[in-house]
Amino acid sequence: MDDVTMLRRAMDRTADELPPLPDLAPVAVRLGHRRRARARFAVAGGVFGTATAAVLGVSLFPGGSAGVAVPAAPPAAFPSAYHPPVEVRPTPGQPAPEEVPAAEAERRDEFQQQVSALLDELLPVSVTEVRPVAGAVSDYRITAGGTVFPVKLSVRPAPGESLPVCADVPAKRTTCETAVLGGGRTAHVYGTAVNRAETLGAMVVTRYGQSQALLSVDPAATASAPVTPGQLLAVVRDPRxxxxxxxxxxxxxxRKGAPVLGG
Incomplete structure (x- = not known):
């Protein structure tokens, strides 16, 4: 798959079919919540919240066997409020969501909560809402200026793969820069037009261990993403x-080789 195809698959989703997110707090209230969360984080440091420290028990991966232990929960980003998942209707013609055992589904939900909490902390204050998409471990929704934007964090097993070639494509308003991360790792940082020449999105692709990781923010139908490539890189650089x-x-x-809708 060439670089442009990979990039388009990661960022070609439009917000036309997104349902509105209900019960959004006013911007001033949300910014106050975010500042208090930052203050709690400064005091709490790396202390785990009660919910994230709780043991979720044992579950099975698809195709696994009895007795395979799954970690209780991902690392806690910081003590935070619950981020209610948003329900999104499946796109006609797309594969049905993967069915997993209840304990595994709970573990994935907890992972999404930790990602949501960290994005809430690290994204610009103009982002007033961060919510995971129910049943889709790599999908999230953020709100800025009353508009909903799709976010994706895909971390898929990809042993032996390398990062795609980083190159500008002026005809598609696509730019790419290589950034140096800690531990000898690098990342490719993209800015590109999606859906229309006027609507820009941002994406960072990197590797960790045996996995390929992609973090992207897509534009809405008529608005560019509220996060720049540089701001997205700042999220990826954060130790948490x-x-x-x-x-x-x-x-x-x-799963290894599992299709990632939109990426």
């Missing part, structure tokens, strides 16, 4: 984000 990648690499939340 690296901890989540480490967890997902050691204890995958996506």
């Amino acid at each position: 984000f690296t901890e989540l990648l480490e967890y997902a690499d050691e204890h995958p939340v996506q």
